[in-house]
Amino acid sequence: MxxxxxxxxxxxxxxxxxxxxxxxxxxxxxxxxxxxxxxxxxxxxxxxxxxxxxxxxxxxxxxxxxxxxxxxxxxxxxVAQTPGFHLHPDFVWGEKYRGKTNETLTQLLINLALQQVDRPAEELTLLDPMSGRGTTCLWAMRYGMRSVGIEQDKQAPVDIQRGLKKWTKLHRQKHKLSEGWVQKVNKRGAGKYLEFAAEGVSARFITGDTVAARDLLQRKRFDVIATDVPYGVQHQGRGQRSALEVLCEAAPGWAESLAPGGAMAIAFNSYQPKRVALLEAFSGLGLEEVPVAVAHRMSESILRDVLLLRRG
Ligand SMILES: C[S@@+](CC[C@H](N)C(=O)[O-])C[C@H]1O[C@@H](n2cnc3c(N)ncnc32)[C@H](O)[C@@H]1O
The missing domain is CATH 3.30.70 (Alpha-Beta Plaits)
Structure with a gap:
């Protein structure tokens, strides 16, 4: 061999x-x-x-x-082998915008989580609870996974829709774009969604506060959670919340949204929050940490790392 x-x-x-x-x-x-x-x-x-x-x-x-x-x-x-992804690579790489998570890093997050789940990707569902303009959900579609993203920025679905329309036209891709509202909306979650479907898979982008994830997701559970959390302070109206404050509030909802046997990969700047603080936010929620050595320095102020958790 x-x-x-x-x-x-x-x-x-x-x-x-x-x-x-x-x-x-x-x-x-x-x-x-x-x-x-x-x-x-x-x-x-x-x-x-x-x-x-x-x-x-x-x-x-x-x-x-x-x-x-x-x-x-x-x-x-x-060797003439291919990874066998759905859709054209520029489905993920095509759009460039401020705040986009590196596409390769996003793929790493998905892979690290998938390695903990012993079923083929095509059978799984993915959640990105801080989805921005959708890099993780678009990647999920390439893997054949149905996905849902939650993002507080109301401009995000507008930008995502524009990008998808441009892309489907360029590639003459058969698809369906639709909009709707999740049934149960709480005070903090707007609950409007945009859904894109092609080649038998779909991605749904919900507008709302990730702290209200359980309501926005109508208590659905996911096999994989993959997300890149903010590297600085978040602006919320006139108040400001650190990434850690948001994560501490959101962690119980994210943990509950993870199906048994599922795994969660979170990319973060390990200067803020510190790994130990992030771990603390997820402690007592029925998840166990899987050690993974993928920390890498992006700049003087960003040492990107990944927290990998699984539900037994
Ligand atoms: C690092 S960015 C993710 C970028 C995304 N992966 C992409 O490539 O477009 C983090 C995102 O979390 C969102 N976010 C921060 N706090 C949030 C909250 N409480 N609820 C929902 N989204 C939130 C920010 O608006 C930002 O878009």
């Missing part, structure tokens, strides 16, 4: 900065039983694994993987 080398993509180098190889190693380690080896060739970096060829489409879904090569003697032969 040949070994396979997975090329670390320039996208991953850009997303994870100096820690790209470490993040890739941690992500791959969650997907295979034997520890990968690191291999450099000029400027290219690879992770080498001993797996059957049938495992490659799954491994090519890892956020760092550009492609796979079979190692035969001194030669590395490209």
């Amino acid at each position: 040949p070994k396979y080398a997975l090329l670390i993509s320039p996208r991953a180098e850009a997303a994870y900065f100096h820690q790209a190889a470490e993040v890739a190693f941690a992500e791959l380690s969650g997907a295979v039983d034997v520890a990968p080896e690191v291999l450099s060739h000029g400027d290219m970096r690879f992770l080498v694994v001993d797996v059957a060829e049938g495992a490659l489409p799954g491994l090519l879904r890892l956020s760092f993987a550009q492609g796979a090569f079979a190692i035969e003697g001194d030669a590395m032969l490209p």
Whole structure:
């Protein structure tokens, strides 16, 4: 059985900065039983694994993987395998806007959570409880997962709709766009939603405060929760709430929204909130932490990390 080398993509180098190889190693380690080896060739970096060829489409879904090569003697032969995603890649990468979560990091969050859930992605549902303009939900559709996002910014669905209309026109993609209201709306949650469906999967973007998630979601539960939380102070009318204050209030609702056997991946700036404070916010809610070493420095003031939790 040949070994396979997975090329670390320039996208991953850009997303994870100096820690790209470490993040890739941690992500791959969650997907295979034997520890990968690191291999450099000029400027290219690879992770080498001993797996059957049938495992490659799954491994090519890892956020760092550009492609796979079979190692035969001194030669590395490209393998014609694909990750088998739905929809065109620019469904996720196409729109650029301020505050967008890096697409590669978003894919990492989904993968880390999926590695904890022992069912195929196509059977699962995903929630992003702070969904912004929808990067996680769009990724979920590429994996074949039905998804729901909650975002407080009322402009978000307007922007999402504009982006989707542009994209479907460009790709002549058959689709359905609809709007509605969730049945039960509490004082803090606006409850209006935009829904997009194509290729048998859908994403619903609900406007509202994530603190009211249980009502906005009509008590539905999800197999995967993946989200990138704000890296600074949130403006709420005239008051201001830190990311941690919002998360402390929202955590019980998020935990309740996670189905048994499900997993939650939260990206955060570990300077604010600190990991220990974030963990504390989720303590006593029936979730257990899964250690994962994917922290990477983005700038002097942002050391991005991921908290991975699962419900047994
Ligand atoms: C880091 S951004 C997420 C960006 C998103 N992943 C994307 O790519 O578009 C965090 C988001 O959380 C939203 N947010 C903050 N507090 C919230 C709350 N209480 N309820 C709902 N959304 C909230 C912010 O408006 C912001 O859009």
